[in-house]
Amino acid sequence: MLIPNPQSNANQEFSPETVVRRYDDWAASYDEDRFENSYGRYVHAQEERLLRRWLASFRGGRVLSLACGTGRFMEFASHGLDPSHEMAAVARRKHPAKTILVGCAEDLPKHGLSFNAIFCLHLFMHLTPSLIAQILEVCAQCVRPGGVLIFDLPSARRRALTGFRPAGWHAGNALTHPQVQGMLGERWRIRHCRGILFFPIHRVPSRLRTWLRPLDDAFSTTPLKHGASYLIYCAQRLP
Numbered sequence: 499m500l501i502p503n504p505q506s507n508a509n510q511e512f513s514p515e516t517v518v519r520r521y522d523d524w525a526a527s528y529d530e531d532r533f534e535n536s537y538g539r540y541v542h543a544q545e546e547r548l549l550r551r552w553l554a555s556f557r558g559g560r561v562l563s564l565a566c567g568t569g570r571f572m573e574f575a576s577h578g579l580d581p582s583h584e585m586a587a588v589a590r591r592k593h594p595a596k597t598i599l600v601g602c603a604e605d606l607p608k609h610g611l612s613f614n615a616i617f618c619l620h621l622f623m624h625l626t627p628s629l630i631a632q633i634l635e636v637c638a639q640c641v642r643p644g645g646v647l648i649f650d651l652p653s654a655r656r657r658a659l660t661g662f663r664p665a666g667w668h669a670g671n672a673l674t675h676p677q678v679q680g681m682l683g684e685r686w687r688i689r690h691c692r693g694i695l696f697f698p699i700h701r702v703p704s705r706l707r708t709w710l711r712p713l714d715d716a717f718s719t720t721p722l723k724h725g726a727s728y729l730i731y732c733a734q735r736l737p
């Protein structure tokens with residue numbers, strides 16, 4: 499089944515199976531390619547800070563890293579789930595004490611598990627709005643009331659402002675804040691929303707980064723955050 503990618507300038511189509519195959523092929527060098535450069539190190543640090551803060555009250559609880567990939571941030575999770583056997587294998591090697599399952603986010607209820615919190619980073623950018631809505635729905639079934647769901651999405655506002663057009667299979671989708679609110683529906687309340695990368699910090703010389711970082715942080719908590727590259731949400735499951 500091919501799913502059209504509505505935001506892609508190239509108007510290419512990528513099936514969910516193709517995305518998983520790409521990650522199977524990429525698994526061995528994924529960490530190095532994505533996170534051992536100035537862009538990767540910066541976003542990793544920003545995301546880590548938010549996870550540490552938003553998951554603080556769930557430490558020691560049942561926390562799922564959905565689309566756990568190679569196990570980045572498994573230190574915050576008790577369980578991981580990813581449909582790519584190769585990505586999951588890397589995660590298992592790095593975190594042998596954690597439960598890492600193979601499967602798609604949309605099939606989560608099949609595992610019969612419930613969680614205090616789920617975090618899902620760098621996945622929704624690949625998916626169509628209907629699949630994202632489906633995953634939000636299954637997360638609502640598997641997160642206990644009072645628990646949280648943390649996820650990120652490229653900002654459609656930023657893409658409209660900058661004229662950015664994704665090319666290829668990676669990060670093809672973006673949503674506006676009202677679209678995200680609409681998809682979360684009645685079962686979730688947005689508790690926090692932060693922008694990541696208002697400025698292209700990873701592209702400026704490192705001596706300037708020291709000055710830009712606090713400014714980037716400050717903008718990313720104001721309404722200007724919708725102009726950041728992407729947004730991270732923390733939504734609470736309502737009773």
Ligand SMILES: C[S@@+](CC[C@H](N)C(=O)[O-])C[C@H]1O[C@@H](n2cnc3c(N)ncnc32)[C@H](O)[C@@H]1O
Pocket residue numbers: 514517518521522564565566567568569570579580581582585601602603604618619620621624
């Ligand atoms: C960009 S990686 C992100 C990995 C990890 N969350 C991180 O931030 O480092 C995207 C991951 O999503 C997984 N994925 C693709 N389709 C998925 C689906 N339908 N359900 C769950 N995970 C999926 C891929 O196998 C890949 O490991």
